[in-house]
Structure formats: structure tokens, C-alpha cells
Amino acid sequence: MGVTLTPSTAPVTPARPVRDRHHRGVSRWVVLALVTLGALVMLVPFAFMLLNAFKSPGDYSSGGPLSWPTEFYTKGLRTYWTEVNFPLKFWNSAVIAGSVAVLGVAVSLLNAYALGIGRVRGRLWIVGLFLLANMLPQEALIYPLYYVAKQVGLYNTQLSVIIIFTVIQSAFGTYLLASVMGTFPRSLLEAAALDGAGKWTVLWRVVFPNLRPTLAVLLIFFFIWTWNEFLIPLVMLIDNQTQTIPVALASLQGDRLMDAPTTNAGALISLVPAILFFLIFQRTLARGITAGAEK
Amino acid sequence: MAVSETVAATPPAATPTPPPPSRGRRGRNAAYWLYLLPGAVLFLLVIGAPLVGTLYLSLTKWSGIGDPRWVGLANYQQLLQDDVFWASFRNTIWMLVAMVVVPTVLGLLLAAVLFDVIGRRFKPRTAAALRAAFYLPQVLPVVVAGIVWGWILRPDGAFNSLLDAVGLGALRHDWLGDPGTALPAVMAVMIWVQIGYPVVVFMAALQRVDPELYEAAEVDGANWLHRFRAITLPQIRPETFVVALTCTIAALKVFGPIFALTRGGPDNATNVPSYFAYYTFFKKLQVGYGSAISMVLTLIIVVVAGVFIWMQARSERRDRGF
Numbered sequence: 001m002g003v004t005l006t007p008s009t010a011p012v013t014p015a016r017p018v019r020d021r022h023h024r025g026v027s028r029w030v031v032l033a034l035v036t037l038g039a040l041v042m043l044v045p046f047a048f049m050l051l052n053a054f055k056s057p058g059d060y061s062s063g064g065p066l067s068w069p070t071e072f073y074t075k076g077l078r079t080y081w082t083e084v085n086f087p088l089k090f091w092n093s094a095v096i097a098g099s100v101a102v103l104g105v106a107v108s109l110l111n112a113y114a115l116g117i118g119r120v121r122g123r124l125w126i127v128g129l130f131l132l133a134n135m136l137p138q139e140a141l142i143y144p145l146y147y148v149a150k151q152v153g154l155y156n157t158q159l160s161v162i163i164i165f166t167v168i169q170s171a172f173g174t175y176l177l178a179s180v181m182g183t184f185p186r187s188l189l190e191a192a193a194l195d196g197a198g199k200w201t202v203l204w205r206v207v208f209p210n211l212r213p214t215l216a217v218l219l220i221f222f223f224i225w226t227w228n229e230f231l232i233p234l235v236m237l238i239d240n241q242t243q244t245i246p247v248a249l250a251s252l253q254g255d256r257l258m259d260a261p262t263t264n265a266g267a268l269i270s271l272v273p274a275i276l277f278f279l280i281f282q283r284t285l286a287r288g289i290t291a292g293a294e295k
Numbered sequence: 296m297a298v299s300e301t302v303a304a305t306p307p308a309a310t311p312t313p314p315p316p317s318r319g320r321r322g323r324n325a326a327y328w329l330y331l332l333p334g335a336v337l338f339l340l341v342i343g344a345p346l347v348g349t350l351y352l353s354l355t356k357w358s359g360i361g362d363p364r365w366v367g368l369a370n371y372q373q374l375l376q377d378d379v380f381w382a383s384f385r386n387t388i389w390m391l392v393a394m395v396v397v398p399t400v401l402g403l404l405l406a407a408v409l410f411d412v413i414g415r416r417f418k419p420r421t422a423a424a425l426r427a428a429f430y431l432p433q434v435l436p437v438v439v440a441g442i443v444w445g446w447i448l449r450p451d452g453a454f455n456s457l458l459d460a461v462g463l464g465a466l467r468h469d470w471l472g473d474p475g476t477a478l479p480a481v482m483a484v485m486i487w488v489q490i491g492y493p494v495v496v497f498m499a500a501l502q503r504v505d506p507e508l509y510e511a512a513e514v515d516g517a518n519w520l521h522r523f524r525a526i527t528l529p530q531i532r533p534e535t536f537v538v539a540l541t542c543t544i545a546a547l548k549v550f551g552p553i554f555a556l557t558r559g560g561p562d563n564a565t566n567v568p569s570y571f572a573y574y575t576f577f578k579k580l581q582v583g584y585g586s587a588i589s590m591v592l593t594l595i596i597v598v599v600a601g602v603f604i605w606m607q608a609r610s611e612r613r614d615r616g617f
Contacts (some may be wrong), residue, residue, distance in 0.1 A: 035425055266442075
């Protein structure tokens, strides 16, 4: 998904000690029950997936999707792991998403330095252009990119995907950082300039350290967004050596190998990294969002 | 929320620089262009040039091999008479319902309830755990979610088994295979995918609202619904704009879930412009026609984004009393 800024789990504000008649009422329990029911419905597909990822094909065909597995069957997981060479797909996804995150943040930082702090002429138009670029449908770019990549020998290389997403993600990053830097305290910049610091020194010694929390959030967003991207990797990466996790799973859809338990096992393996990143990054995200909010 | 704040922060940033002695100032700022250079070159290569390329290709007929043949506006004329094209945009309207309208409205209610009722009357931890459940689908690669749902909704999938188990076996159905139910089924999946995003953004927004507003309203005897309409909604309007805009753009561009769930089928019942363009490019090898579809979609997205940003600027001006 494109520009979903996903701020995740800033801690919910502590309950305030307001006590009114609702506090003792039944209505709050009804509300809690309804919302909990909704949350459970959200989790049902995950339960289905877990239930069937550890089921043998025979077990599945006799008991159906809802039966409890008769044994703890891991062959589906292992089949998927080895058949698609999952470690390689994981590495491909990690290289692409990691490179894009670092390069995208670097490009955003340089762009935003010129726009937010340098305040070059026409910056509002330039920022608007970057924002618009991030909203473009990838279909409007894909064929020329695909054609040129073939001509210059970048087709079916991770480098092609890395370059493309560095630009697409930094379009958003530039927009975000330019407005954050627009509010950067001028006194800090002027003090550094009085000390004789050049623009490059100011960027790395003054601006960069102050923006580190925001940059960390951006890095994480770029990583997760790129990890989950689909269309461009689908078009650009066509063989087993280069594909990413989502493309590998999607291109096996309908394959003879993919009976229901193996499909679920494959989906489960493919989801685990995303959930792990989310848990690991959650704290950074919460901190970054708070830092961003203070401005 | 970062985005809304930055949207709000951009216009004022234009004004405050005092008019400096122009020569020295301009000389100093010119050096900053160097910092924009790498980004600008990359931008032109990866976004500018391909966009112009697609615009050019949309005026040609081309299979991807040999030379494109110039046909002027013929592709666009053909589009206007193409039933699949109209069907794909009709389906986009339903995607807007499933990815913007329902998640925003439900998300507002859920966020308000989680924050205001559950966060305050129960432990904040409870609210945080419930929020995580709603948010979980948002962290997954959407294609992977699509594949799991595709299996759940199959004729022999988990959903039909569930219907059997609760005695509703008569409702068993090929949900994604029947043109009559495929679109509603895809919409339900998209609501499931999308709902967590507004919930999280709105809950963060609510923390910004001054609690004294609510306390004063409670003292005045306003009930929950009154407070929701008089305080919550107006206070978090900037976030509502951002959520509506980003979800609208996402709905107009939706591709991965359609690819994983139905590939636009059955009988184009769930086709959308971006899948239609992909299919035309890479399966039918009609590059000119695919480019025309992409350009129409691009134009719609640019116009929609422009309208949103204009409306937001206007509502902010009104708030400041201008």
C-alpha cells in the first residue's frame, strides 16, 4: 500500500480518574464485548491459517479446513521452505528493502536540506511535485522502466528494483522532511555558521543529529513499504534467483505443489518476518512519532 | 500525526523569511541547489522520463517489439467504447466504498470507543491490545493476505466449512467464482485489510485533544454521542483529511489484492484500472492501449489529490477565521 503512514503503538493515554454514572453501568461491558468480538473476527483468518499450516494433506482432505490436526505436521512448512528456497527469497527481500531504506533516507535528507533549510526558489512547487510523484500509479511508469531496464541489462536484477524504489520512497521522504526542516530552529543554523561551519558540516553536525528520530521512523517505513511492494518486483524480477517473498508466494498460486496446507504454510512463513519487524520496530516507531509531534 | 502536521505546516513556511539583501542571499542559497542535484537526476530518470514515455506510448500502437506506430488519440477513443474499461472504473467506486468510506467511518467509531470508553473505563492496556488486533492486517504483505483469503473463500475453503458448522450450510457458495458475489467478497477483504490504519491514526489524533473539553461537556450533561459530534469530529478533522486522502489514493491504485484474489475475474466482475493496465501491458502485449489506461488513471489521481488538498487548505483557512 502506498502512502499509509503507520504510526503504530504510541502508548494509549492513561485513564483519567473521571468517575460518572457510566462507570458503574452495564453499557461499557456491552461496548467492550462488541469491540472484542470485532477484534476476534479480525483474527479469524490468522487462526484458520495457523490451524491448516500444520496439517497433512490427507488430514485436510478427510477433516476439512476446520478440523483439529491429528498430528503436528511440519512437512508442508519444510516443503515450502526448500522448494521455493525461502532463505534466498528472504535475503533478496532484505537486500532490496534494506538498500532502499538507507538510500531513500539519504536522498530524502539531501533533497529536504535544499528545500527545507536552503529554501531554494520555487520550493513549494518542487515539494508538491515530489508529493505528486509518490501518488502516481506505478502503471504509469512501469512499461518504460521495464523496457529500458531490458535495454541496459538491469532487467531481472535487484539493482533495478532498488533504484526505482529509492526514488519512489524518497519522493515521500522529501515531502515529509522538507516540512520538518522548514521548522528547524534558525538560531542553531546561524550559530553554526558563525563558527565557520560550511553547509556540508551543518548538515551532518547540526541537522542530522537533531533529526535522527524522524529519520529512524522514515527508515522503518521505507523498509516495510518496500518489503511489501508487489507490482514492480513482479514485473522486474522473473526468476527464482531474484524474486522477493511476496512475488515467490504469488507466482506459486495455483501450482500443483500448493495444496491447501502448503499454501497456508507458505503464507505463514511469509508473514513471520513482517510481524517480527513490526514487533521489533514498534518501540522505535512510538518514540519517533512522539519526537515528531513535539517539533 | 506527522502527515497532517506537515500538510498544515507547509503553507506558512513560505512566508516568514524576511526579505533579505537580495544579492548575498541568493548567492548563498544557490549553493543549496547542489544538494538537490542527485535527487533531481534520479527523479527525472525514474519518474519524469517514464511518465513522459507512457504518455507518448498512449498515442501509439505497440506490442513492445519493433517501432511504436503513431495513432494519435485512437487509444483514448477506443477506451471510451470499451466495456471492460467502464467496468473497471465502476469497480473502483466500490473499492472507494470498501477502502475509504467504510474504514473511515468504522475507524472513527472504533477509535473513539477504544479511546474514550475502553481506554478510560477499562485498562489502557485493553485498548492497546484491541487496537493491535485491528491493526495486524496492515503490517502484512497485502498479497500474502490475499492468498490466505483466496483459500478461505474457495468453494472447499474455510468460510464454507464455517457456514456448515453453524448450520448455515445452505449458504455455501463459490464466493470469488460467482460474478454476483465476487465483488462484495473482495470488498469485505479490503475492509479487513484497511480498517486498522484509520483506527491507529485516529487514536493517535485523539491524544492531541484537550481532555478538559470532554470534561466540560460532561459537566454540561452532554452524552457520548453529543461529545463525539461536537468535540471529537471537529478536533480530529486534519487527520480525517489525511486518512481519506491516503485511502482514496490507495483505493484508486489497488492492484496486489486483486491479483492475488481474482485476477480481475470472473468475467471482469472485480477488474480494476491498475490490473486492467497490467494485463493489457504484459498479457495482451498492447502497450499503447495499456498506456492510455494508465494515463487516465493518473489524471484521475492527480485531480482527486488536488481537490483534497484544496479542500483541506480551505477548511484550515476557515478555522483561522479568514
